[in-house]
Amino acid sequence: MTAKDDLARIAAALRRPGPPSSDYDLNADIQLPPTRKLRHAAVLVPLIETGSGFQILLTKRSHALKMHPGQIAFPGGKQDPTDPTLTATALREAREETGLPETHVDLIGEMPPHETVTGFTVTPIIGHVTAPFDPIPEPGEVDEIFRVPLTHATDPANFRIEARQWQGKPRHFYTVPYGPYYIWGATARILRALAERLS
Template sequence: MTHSLYSAAEFRRRAAAQALTVHPDSWRENGDAKLNPSTIPHVEGMKLKDAAVLVAAIDEGDDARLIFTQRNATLRKHSGQVAFPGGAVDEADRDMEAAAAREAEEEIGLDRRLVEPVGRLPDYMALSGFRITPVLAVVQPGFSLTLNPDEVESVFEVPLSFLMNPANHETGSGVWLGTERHYYRMPYQGRDIWGITAGIVRVIYERLYA
């Protein structure tokens, strides 16, 4: 059975297939690490906290949509930025999938029973001090959301076809610890998807669709 390239069914198939090739050093090979190889030794010397984010594809039509949040401007870290739902892993979380689903439920009210994990990407080693596991998932449409105003300002969706088109992947740069660092940007309808979140999207493109 064939599926439309950007459907949730095809996303599920590709996510599961690439997950078989994830190994401990895979994070070096894609996205921001590939864009900034000089940061790899620094990150390897850091003590990182475990976190998980939910990359949720809505299963509707031939073009699935990914769910993003706009973080509250008052947060201590990554305030006001576009992000995937997620956060630090708790001791009670049985695995990264459970952590990502719990965080999404706490942040935006997405019922974790509706979340179908379909794979993981390599961990993202963030210079802000986190080892982030992106959990790829499929969510059926028709859900309702209740945002936690302390963490999330708004939620929006972006078509997978837009995100997986490399023509929409811009790059920018800034100075970090005296060194120029490059990052991806994917502006969409007035929203600035950049930094860690855009880096994760880029890894999805490189591992699933390139």
């Protein structure tokens, strides 16, 4: 299968309808207030072509951050008033956090939104990185930029369900570890949703 075939398969999977995901998916006992106010955000899922298939670009957040320090994340963030669309948000954040120019990304599609425990509704935008670039971590925001093979991150067999205490109760979540990187929480849940679509 060629890279073009892979991109076509991913695009077809993204066109199929699917439910939104949530940090609470594995925790049916948590009741969310229907009047909650969610802020809009977007992340870019950058696919980089290599000689052995596609890889996903990920970041390791700075340990100096107040929110999610040291966690693995897609490049992305909250929608600014100057962002005309959530796609624009994802592309801008990717440029700021990793140095990836917007002109180097061909959009493939998007996934249903993901609700986080921090009160965001996050739209994942899938993009094909079409030209080489030099990754530059945003000072104070990103400690490291690295890649994970798409085949690893979208294989349901590589996911585990783990739990941590949250608000006095165990909260279950997906993880998909890769080498020294512990990928969990919203990032792992979005990858799990992509894995389900592709499988």
